[in-house]
Amino acid sequence: MKYWLIVLSFFTLSVTEVRAESSLFATDKAAHFGISFIATETGYGIGRKLKLSKVESWLLSAVVVNAIGVVKETAIDRQSDSRDILANVAGSVSAGIFVWTFDF
Numbered sequence: 592m593k594y595w596l597i598v599l600s601f602f603t604l605s606v607t608e609v610r611a612e613s614s615l616f617a618t619d620k621a622a623h624f625g626i627s628f629i630a631t632e633t634g635y636g637i638g639r640k641l642k643l644s645k646v647e648s649w650l651l652s653a654v655v656v657n658a659i660g661v662v663k664e665t666a667i668d669r670q671s672d673s674r675d676i677l678a679n680v681a682g683s684v685s686a687g688i689f690v691w692t693f694d695f
Contacts, residue, residue, distance in 0.1 A: 619675070620678045621678075624678045624681055624685070626679075626682070627656055627660065627678070627679040627682030628685055628686045632652075632689070634648070634653075635648045635652045636648075653683040653687065660676060660679040
């Protein structure tokens, strides 16, 4: 059952096209969500290998991933999209929920 939920969670990262003009918007936000989710999980795994607690690993990983996202949105792109930052935060929070749900 655990593995079916993991597979199902990855299918939720896929994007469905509602309208042609909104598909780019949906794809961009899904990409921000998915990349933040994966990056936070990766940072969490590294933190656990370094013998940090679950909370410390997730929190450190989420802060680093979202800080990089904010820097990318503000400094590199020179235009800040708060919905991209929100998608990044949602991906990191979802990664934390995923970790505690499946007890990794």
